[in-house]
Amino acid sequence: MVEEKYDKLIYQRSGETKEAKSIELKIPNNMTCEEFRIICIRMAHTLGYHENNVRETFGKINDTNKLKDKKQLKLLFD
Numbered sequence: 001m002v003e004e005k006y007d008k009l010i011y012q013r014s015g016e017t018k019e020a021k022s023i024e025l026k027i028p029n030n031m032t033c034e035e036f037r038i039i040c041i042r043m044a045h046t047l048g049y050h051e052n053n054v055r056e057t058f059g060k061i062n063d064t065n066k067l068k069d070k071k072q073l074k075l076l077f078d
Contacts, residue, residue: 009027009043019048023043023047024073025039025076037058040058041054044058
């Protein structure tokens, strides 16, 4: 059995809210800085930051998985 090697990025929110209480991301050890940046952008969206604020903070989003993700979401909602 091959042991999977990764780091974890965990966000936990306290208090009363209807938002996500915990978000856990498994990050591969061989991830580039640009790939990590995309993870941070996705986490910001998940936490409810507005698209405009995310764009102003992180700049242009070059996400090669964007089209693939849209196709997957379409499958979920069709």
